[in-house]
Amino acid sequence: MNNLRPVGVIGTGKYVPEKILTNSDLEKMVDTNDEWIVSRTGIKERHIAAPDQATSDLAYEAAIKALESAGMTGSDLDLIIVATITPDSAFPSTACILQDKLGAKGAAAFDLSAACSGFVYGLATATSFIKSGLYNNALVIGADCLSRITDYTDRNTCVLFGDGAGAVIVGEVPEGRGFKSFDLGAEGAGGSLLQLEGGGSRLPASAETIENKKHYIYMNGREVFKFAVRVMGTATLEVLNKAGLDRSDVDLFVPHQANIRIIQSAMQRLDLPEEKVVVNVDKYANTSAASIPLALVEAAEEGRMKAGDTVLMVGFGGGLTWGASVLVW
Ligand SMILES: CC(C)(COP(=O)(O)OP(=O)(O)OC[C@H]1O[C@@H](n2cnc3c(N)ncnc32)[C@H](O)[C@@H]1OP(=O)(O)O)[C@@H](O)C(=O)NCCC(=O)NCCS
Numbered sequence: 369m370n371n372l373r374p375v376g377v378i379g380t381g382k383y384v385p386e387k388i389l390t391n392s393d394l395e396k397m398v399d400t401n402d403e404w405i406v407s408r409t410g411i412k413e414r415h416i417a418a419p420d421q422a423t424s425d426l427a428y429e430a431a432i433k434a435l436e437s438a439g440m441t442g443s444d445l446d447l448i449i450v451a452t453i454t455p456d457s458a459f460p461s462t463a464c465i466l467q468d469k470l471g472a473k474g475a476a477a478f479d480l481s482a483a484c485s486g487f488v489y490g491l492a493t494a495t496s497f498i499k500s501g502l503y504n505n506a507l508v509i510g511a512d513c514l515s516r517i518t519d520y521t522d523r524n525t526c527v528l529f530g531d532g533a534g535a536v537i538v539g540e541v542p543e544g545r546g547f548k549s550f551d552l553g554a555e556g557a558g559g560s561l562l563q564l565e566g567g568g569s570r571l572p573a574s575a576e577t578i579e580n581k582k583h584y585i586y587m588n589g590r591e592v593f594k595f596a597v598r599v600m601g602t603a604t605l606e607v608l609n610k611a612g613l614d615r616s617d618v619d620l621f622v623p624h625q626a627n628i629r630i631i632q633s634a635m636q637r638l639d640l641p642e643e644k645v646v647v648n649v650d651k652y653a654n655t656s657a658a659s660i661p662l663a664l665v666e667a668a669e670e671g672r673m674k675a676g677d678t679v680l681m682v683g684f685g686g687g688l689t690w691g692a693s694v695l696v697w
Pocket residue numbers: 399400401404405408409484523524525527562587589590592593596626627654684685686
């Protein structure tokens with residue numbers, strides 16, 4: 369991959385909806401409490417989309433900021449990838465809706481479904497297209513409105529999720545910088561551990577699917593937790609190995625923000641000190657595909673990376689899937 373033109377991040381933007389749902393708000397909705405949520409997950413609050421906001425609206429706000437920071441407009445884009453599991457509708461894709469709103473006439477646009485790993489899958493896809501010479505400037509967005517598929521009577525899941533969007537512009541960068549390696553993978557056999565069954569071609573929407581709550585996220589928390597801890601470790605070591613780097617070379621670790629205990633287990637395995645790890649799960653909870661870009665963009669806005677720093681992103685999610693990347697900022 370490294371003998372082709374260097375490709376990296378040339379613009380960043382993020383957006384979270386205004387409304388905040390705190391743990392104490394949730395205490396009034398289900399049998400839970402702040403102490404349980406904070407000690408088991410690290411989450412204190414999450415942002416929730418307004419009734420008139422869909423995933424493309426969150427993605428649009430993040431995209432505008434990313435374009436601005438790259439000094440571009442929509443017409444400079446030739447590829448748009450939206451990683452999401454909560455598209456505005458089955459089709460047209462959320463990426464096509466965005467292409468129109470951004471005035472990115474003629475740009476290729478598609479959605480990518482890899483749940484919480486989707487953003488890293490999107491980065492790998494865009495990087496490959498650009499390195500091949502097919503495209504030059506790609507908008508890659510992770511955006512999700514998990515509140516729309518969360519059952520707010522189920523305490524096992526409703527405390528865990530939030531809404532948001534993070535966007536980057538991917539394009540050519542100076543020699544020595546950019547993406548150094550990717551490690552993407554899946555374990556389809558574990559798909560039923562984390563899923564939304566209803567509304568597809570297997571179980572089309574019906575009065576029965578609604579009654580049986582098939583349009584909400586189902587999760588086997590304990591099994592997903594074990595999978596997450598395992599692949600966060602293995603994918604991180606693998607992606608470093610592919611880049612010819614060592615744990616000690618990592619300047620900033622940007623993990624998927626699902627649960628502070630999963631992040632801490634990865635920190636221990638990699639022997640990473642707190643100051644090298646981005647954590648914002650307390651403010652946003654798990655925003656699925658938006659989680660890694662929200663963390664990456666927030667770290668950039670806070671000046672936590674300087675040119676030449678080695679940034680390691682890693683995520684896991686439904687599928688089951690995982691994705692990791694080494695990026696020289
Ligand atoms: C969901 C998760 C936080 C639960 O934490 P845990 O320590 O494993 O908790 P357990 O599953 O052992 O449940 C312990 C008890 O707490 C209860 N509980 C679950 N949610 C609760 C809540 N919000 N408030 C209070 N109690 C709750 C359970 O009902 C269970 O009670 P029981 O033992 O009487 O059945 C944890 O499993 C997890 O984070 N899993 C991974 C989730 C994830 O990352 N998903 C997204 C992947 S992209």
